[in-house]
Amino acid sequence: MVLTLGIYYITPWIRWDRGPALPDQAVLVDIAGRRFFFFMIEIWPHEFYFVAGLLIMAGLGLFLFTSAMGRVWCGYACPQTVWTDLFILVERWIEGDRNARIRLQRSRWTGEKIRKRALKWTVWLGIGLATGGAWIFYFTDAPGLLRDLFALEAHPVAWVTMLILTLTTFVFGGFMREQICIYACPWPRIQAAMMDEETITIAYRDWRGEPRGKAGAEGTGDCIDCKACVNVCPMGIDIRDGQQLACITCGLCIDACDDIMGKIGKPRGLIDYLALTDETREREGKAPIPAWRHVLRPRTLLYTALWAGVGIALVVALFLRSDIDVSVTPVRNPTYVTLSDGTIRNTYDIRLRNMEGEPRRFTFSVGEPGYGLAIEGADLPEVEVPANETAHIRLYLSAAAGSALARATRSDLTLWIEGAATTAGPAGGSRVSKDTVFNGKGG
Numbered sequence: 001m002v003l004t005l006g007i008y009y010i011t012p013w014i015r016w017d018r019g020p021a022l023p024d025q026a027v028l029v030d031i032a033g034r035r036f037f038f039f040m041i042e043i044w045p046h047e048f049y050f051v052a053g054l055l056i057m058a059g060l061g062l063f064l065f066t067s068a069m070g071r072v073w074c075g076y077a078c079p080q081t082v083w084t085d086l087f088i089l090v091e092r093w094i095e096g097d098r099n100a101r102i103r104l105q106r107s108r109w110t111g112e113k114i115r116k117r118a119l120k121w122t123v124w125l126g127i128g129l130a131t132g133g134a135w136i137f138y139f140t141d142a143p144g145l146l147r148d149l150f151a152l153e154a155h156p157v158a159w160v161t162m163l164i165l166t167l168t169t170f171v172f173g174g175f176m177r178e179q180i181c182i183y184a185c186p187w188p189r190i191q192a193a194m195m196d197e198e199t200i201t202i203a204y205r206d207w208r209g210e211p212r213g214k215a216g217a218e219g220t221g222d223c224i225d226c227k228a229c230v231n232v233c234p235m236g237i238d239i240r241d242g243q244q245l246a247c248i249t250c251g252l253c254i255d256a257c258d259d260i261m262g263k264i265g266k267p268r269g270l271i272d273y274l275a276l277t278d279e280t281r282e283r284e285g286k287a288p289i290p291a292w293r294h295v296l297r298p299r300t301l302l303y304t305a306l307w308a309g310v311g312i313a314l315v316v317a318l319f320l321r322s323d324i325d326v327s328v329t330p331v332r333n334p335t336y337v338t339l340s341d342g343t344i345r346n347t348y349d350i351r352l353r354n355m356e357g358e359p360r361r362f363t364f365s366v367g368e369p370g371y372g373l374a375i376e377g378a379d380l381p382e383v384e385v386p387a388n389e390t391a392h393i394r395l396y397l398s399a400a401a402g403s404a405l406a407r408a409t410r411s412d413l414t415l416w417i418e419g420a421a422t423t424a425g426p427a428g429g430s431r432v433s434k435d436t437v438f439n440g441k442g443g
Helices: 002-013 046-067 072-079 081-097 098-106 111-137 144-152 156-176 178-184 189-194 228-232 252-263 276-283 289-297 298-320
Strands: 026-029 035-038 039-044 201-203 271-275 324-331 344-354 360-366 372-375 383-384 390-399 410-419 430-439
Touching: 002 026, 002 111, 002 144, 035 430, 039 046, 039 098, 046 189, 046 289, 046 298, 072 081, 072 189, 081 098, 081 111, 081 156, 081 178, 111 156, 111 178, 144 156, 156 178, 228 252, 252 271, 252 289, 298 344, 324 410, 324 430, 344 360, 344 383, 344 430, 360 372, 383 390
Parallel strands: none
Antiparallel strands: 026 035, 035 039, 201 271, 324 344, 344 390, 360 383, 360 410, 372 390, 410 430
16 A cells, blocks of 8 residues: 555656756656656657557556456555555544444444544545545646645646545545445456466365364364454455455455464464365365466466567667657649649648757658759758647649659659757657658649
8 A cells, every 4th residue: 555655646746857848747648748758758649559558568467467366456456445445544543443433333423423533534535635636746747736726726627637536536435445346347347257267366265164163162163253354354245155256355354364363273374365276186185286386377478478578569669769750741632733834843741740859950852863842931951840849841842844753643752851960869860751652744
């Protein structure tokens, strides 16, 4: 809980120097600027495949961990679980242990009950407010937004987002809790397809614990039916009834049972992490299979290979991507014009994005001979684009009257764009090309 909440609350406040023209927030989803910053990485809208790749990796990671160890994501890292644990911790601090809370719940509304409930709900609302506040800090400069919030000058979208997240966190973590996992979350239904008889999950050794009875009673098993495992379960299930859809593999029942077994002098592990194959072997008196053999099997190795493959592909694409983004669109109406001297001219709309943190000059050229190139409003075939901006350029290509290019119906060509070197970019500059066509008179 400390680790996951620490990452969530602290990350927007980490600074990262990108120069004067870029934000200095390490992790920022800049919707206004249509960019995503993650430390030294900058993702533009046309590079959404990086985000898609990360989502694929997240899905494969869930498949991998579920196949190997059950719903460990749900039990240890799911936001609903983490915030519910925090709310329960606050509840325990204010209202006492489980028995005290049950007595308080059943008691009449006295001054003491009102005081405790009011204090608990106030702290819960504070947690919800911090949750919503931390979320919106990921989408704009965190210190600046914090000042605007205290000055009551923040954008209405920020206030509405904070209100929605505050109320949902308060209701989901404080009151609905396991109902969200059981009825609203689709993952418990999907996880069944990810698990098999080799998956390590939580199970009750009924061959050792049954029949239940008082400690030391003749003919009974190790389970004394104290219900400690049921009382600590955040999902309200009895693991002794067997594996169930609602179990989130949090392990609290294991800790509670081990504590009781220690007190009555019985071996720990009555409730433990087990695979179905372990149950069969233990019933037959055989030694359990080592945990690493459950984890390292063809299914999990395949998920690991796929997960690693996507990650490697993203890293390679990240290092090979160009710092120039350009699109070339021939103007179709008309496809060409004939000038007074018979020259055939085509017009192209160019969108050129400078992805560096400094202004940059770009030079245009054609890979094939025989073309004249001009840029509207410029004496030379070059333009300067401000840092992190997109320029809209009108470019003209012409072919002399009577030339093969002018007589041909259609000619393929390659347009080259070369960017000058910057202090932030590659030492020798960069160069990209776009294939397009030149339309002649034909015939």
